[in-house]
Amino acid sequence: MAINNVEALFAESLNELELTKKQKSVLRASLTLFSEQGFDRTSTSDIARVAGVSEGTVYKQFKTKEGILKALLGPFIQQVLPKAAGEFLDTFANTNVPDFETFLRRIVADRLTFFETNKLQLKIFIQEILSNSDMAATFINKTVGGAITRITAVMKFYQQKNEIVDWDPVRIVRYIMSTMLGYALPNLIQPDKKLNIEQSTDEVVEFIMRGIGIKKS
Amino acid sequence: MAINNVEALFAESLNELELTKKQKSVLRASLTLFSEQGFDRTSTSDIARVAGVSEGTVYKQFKTKEGILKALLGPFIQQVLPKAAGEFLDTFANTNVPDFETFLRRIVADRLTFFETNKLQLKIFIQEILSNSDMAATFINKTVGGAITRITAVMKFYQQKNEIVDWDPVRIVRYIMSTMLGYALPNLIQPDKKLNIEQSTDEVVEFIMRGIGIKKS
Amino acid sequence: MAINNVEALFAESLNELELTKKQKSVLRASLTLFSEQGFDRTSTSDIARVAGVSEGTVYKQFKTKEGILKALLGPFIQQVLPKAAGEFLDTFANTNVPDFETFLRRIVADRLTFFETNKLQLKIFIQEILSNSDMAATFINKTVGGAITRITAVMKFYQQKNEIVDWDPVRIVRYIMSTMLGYALPNLIQPDKKLNIEQSTDEVVEFIMRGIGIKKS
Amino acid sequence: MAINNVEALFAESLNELELTKKQKSVLRASLTLFSEQGFDRTSTSDIARVAGVSEGTVYKQFKTKEGILKALLGPFIQQVLPKAAGEFLDTFANTNVPDFETFLRRIVADRLTFFETNKLQLKIFIQEILSNSDMAATFINKTVGGAITRITAVMKFYQQKNEIVDWDPVRIVRYIMSTMLGYALPNLIQPDKKLNIEQSTDEVVEFIMRGIGIKKS
DNA sequence: TATGAATGAGCTTTCATTCAT
DNA sequence: AATGAATGAAAGCTCATTCAT
Known part of the structure; x- marks a missing residue:
């Protein structure tokens, strides 16, 4: 095992x-x-x-x-979510607060780049998570949990600014992640194909912004 | 159904x-x-x-x-996509054409139910696809290909009716699938949790309709 | 027997x-x-x-x-000392009490026979004890300890009858065992040689009786 | 010495x-x-x-x-028996002939000291002899054989002086060695315990002298 | 002289598969 | 049809030994 x-x-x-x-x-x-x-x-x-x-x-x-x-997986896992959550939030805390779309674009580009760079490790990691229930549980507890709370804060921030819909932040994060997954997954299965990060980012952001954004009159 | x-x-x-x-x-x-x-x-x-x-x-x-x-997987694979596309098209041929949201709701509920019913087979199938490139290729060629063309026809139908945005049908299907995946995947990893199909369907449809729907004035 | x-x-x-x-x-x-x-x-x-x-x-x-x-060793170990101690003591408890020489002769014959019968297991066991400190400890605790107390009782019995010298029973047992070992060990190293149990028993008893017996006037 | x-x-x-x-x-x-x-x-x-x-x-x-x-074993083996026999004989040749008990006491003290000093080598040697039949044969041929003949001469000397019983010298040597072994062996198995050489020598000599000595009237 | 990375033969162990009962 | 003892190829791993640095 x-x-x-x-x-x-x-x-x-x-x-x-x-x-x-x-x-x-x-x-x-x-x-x-x-x-x-x-x-x-x-x-x-x-x-x-x-x-x-x-x-x-x-x-x-x-x-x-x-x-x-x-x-192989150790260094990878350390990068999976912490970057997405921690570093970005720190960045935002210290800079002028941009609008949600700018935030979203950055995070999507970053994670898609990460996916593309670590395609192989990600594939191994998924395989492992699917056949090792302990690993899944530990990963969720130790990694996802912490990230969620921090991301939630960011979502609420933009919700209060009335830039995005007032859904449960977890739900919003789920859509962001799964939409990105929609672009990343096919590349896992057929690793010779290369992900066009710019175009993918544009498309993801366009769709997500329609799905959760609020048009200001 | x-x-x-x-x-x-x-x-x-x-x-x-x-x-x-x-x-x-x-x-x-x-x-x-x-x-x-x-x-x-x-x-x-x-x-x-x-x-x-x-x-x-x-x-x-x-x-x-x-x-x-x-x-185990044979009967499962035969149900993954073909039925989703084929039977729905048959349904449409024989009934009054509903609006896109109704169509979406049906297809999402159907596939989420299918996921829930075949959770275990699906998990095995994904494991297999990730470590067996032949299987991936076979699956894509024999199953996905055919379904795409049929689904594309449906999308174009609603696009012509100006109910949904004029994006590449493949892109639209990707969003539908990945949004559903966002609800299904966690249940694969933690199989004891049960998917609330009704609520999930509502949420998926709500998000997708915002993302690709066109509001009529 | x-x-x-x-x-x-x-x-x-x-x-x-x-x-x-x-x-x-x-x-x-x-x-x-x-x-x-x-x-x-x-x-x-x-x-x-x-x-x-x-x-x-x-x-x-x-x-x-x-x-x-x-x-291989499990059944062997269970026979090493318990039989020598336990069964003999039970035998004595239920029969007419013989003199020490009779007791000694029986026990020596029994153990020499046991050695001869289990020569191979004994050799393996000794090898194991010499390179596995756990095994030695376990063996001593579980087997030797219990046997000593019971044998001690027998020795004291004969000491009170003034048949044998008033040494520490452990010392006496040591001499009995080591004298037998003197006949058994060479056969371990050269397993093709066969131990003449009758003659060996006679010799052992003769020597031990001289060494610890008390002549009655 | x-x-x-x-x-x-x-x-x-x-x-x-x-x-x-x-x-x-x-x-x-x-x-x-x-x-x-x-x-x-x-x-x-x-x-x-x-x-x-x-x-x-x-x-x-x-x-x-x-x-x-x-x-490790080369220098050890050269000391096991030859010195015991050889040097003692030399000693006897150059001194007044002592009685058997004095002789016995010296040889026992010498060999017990040797055991204690070379406990570790002895343990290794025994392990090797038990799993390497060649080594056993070589050892017996080259070492034991020579020693026996020389020791036999000494025993016969004391037998003719009527100090010890008229048993086969090999038998007598066997008892001396095995009685010493009774004190040495436990220390091999539990190497942290230290052999009390003086007391052990006294006890061994006392028992052996009873076992093979002849009381002069 | 001393190092420790590298080697590869051989060890213990597992497991899909077969077949006599 | 069902059993489970038996198989043997191949796996993961160890370790005495070598050799470039």
Whole structure:
């Protein structure tokens, strides 16, 4: 069975590991293979072959196959939502408050870029969440929970300014996320296609603004 | 309506295989285990144990482990999109043409119900699509393609009636699907939660109608 | 008398596991190989080859390699001291009390027979005790402790009858055991040699009686 | 006396190898680990870690893992019996002939001291003898054989003086050794306990003298 | 001389699949 | 039809040993 808690993933980061060339090659090969075939269908001998190293080298740094997964997903998970929530909110707190559409455009562009950059890790992460209920639960508790409260504050801010509809902020966030997902998901399944971030951002923002925006007379 | 036939069709296709009690038990156990742990992390001895049969019995009807997967997903895939498009078009051909919101409400309720009814199969299906590029390709070619053309026709119909915005029908379908996905996905990850279909349908329709509807003066 | 039941009990406890022919063959092969080469130097493929079965069969009943060890040593350990202490004491409690030499002769003959019968298990057990401090501790706590108190009572009985010297019973038991060990150990190292139990018993008793007996005038 | 030279000789033979600090550290770590866990359960990386050196250094002096074992046991084996027999005989040749009890007391004290000093090596040696039939054979041929003939001469000397019973000298040696073993063995299994050599010697001699001595009227 | 990354053979273990009963 | 013992290929992993730095 794979990683049991997201907590472990947060602990490690790749930079601290001081990897050799060959060990980085192991990670690169694993990223490709895990995302293409899934964690369980990738054998460590597959990884060694693709990475051009011996099987022993695969286990030198990453004590177990799961250790490779942690090394790949750890840094990724740290970026999934915190950026979306924390950093943006900090940014807004210190700058002139723009209108909601500007806010939305920034956050959508940022997250779509993140998706595109971390397509492979995301695919592995989703696979893992779907077959490891502990991971899902921990992820939701530790990551989503905190983000929601902060995002909620932002939504309420714009709701009070009468820029967006007075729905439950969670509902609004759901629409933003799922609309972005509508552009991101197909690219996960067919990874050779590349996401046109600018156009996608424009389209997402246009649709979301119609869906939740309030026209000022 | 399609909704009521889903379960029936699934049962039928299993009956066509002339399954004994024990073999049905194998399928039931596999459905649960595959969706909870994933196909690869479920062993045939797990299945046998949960199903309360011997390992030999598992192989009597379903020659391989993959055979069980096919028996589970086959009937499911045939229901994913075709019915949604096909049957609705048949419905429209035989009834008075309703407005877009009515159409939307029907299709959303139908698909959300389908999601809820086939949650487990859907989860397995997604897992499979993410780690089996062949399956993804096959699914897209055989299922999505045909549905798109038929749905496109419907969208154009309402666009010509000036009820919805003049965007690429594919884009509109993407929003409808992804908005529904926003309600369905959390239930996949936390399968104990139950989807409130009525409320979800209302919310989806409300949001989509704001996003793509055109208000008549 | 206990002696005759040892082999029987061993067979019984194996039967309780409901072992098939091949699984018994695995145990037989493991007993030989472990005692000849040691547990660590015996590979499970060795066992499979010698037992004439597949490697899978080795693991069907005994989930791990250590499981085989437990199956071999479990019944053995239960016989090491308890019988020597418990049953003999019960016997004495219910029969006419013989003199110490008769008592000694019985116990020596019994234990030497036990050694000879369980030579291989004993060798494995000693190997294990020497490289597994947990096992040593457990063995001493669970087995030796209880036996000592009961044997002590017997010694004191004969000391009060002035048949043996008034040393600490533990010291006396130590001499009895180590003298027997002097006959048993060489046979462990060279297992092809067979212990002449009658002669050995006579010699042990003769020496011990000189060493701790009290001549009555 | 032989006793005091044991440690010195061991140190000498290591110095002959011109060992550096780190290499001595390797031997020290190996001695501890081999005796605690057994040779097979000790990995060379364990040794390197405990010794505080790199794995490469472990192999600089001792070409193989077995080479470390030889370096540890070689000097030990040369001391096991030869000195006991040889040096004592030399001693007897040059001094007034003492009585048997004096002889016995010296030899017992000497060997118990040797046991205590070389507890760890002895434990490793026994482990090795039990899982390596070649080693047992070699040891018996090269070491025990020679010693027996010399010791036999001594026993016969005292038998002719009518100090000890007229048993086969091998039998007498067996009792002496096994009685000492009765004190030494428990300390092997629980290495934290320390053998009280003086008291043990007194007890051993007292028991042996009763067992094989002849009271002069 | 010392290091530790790298190796690869071989180990323990799992599991889909078969087949005699 | 049903069983479950048996199989053996392949998986994850360990570790003694080598060698470039």
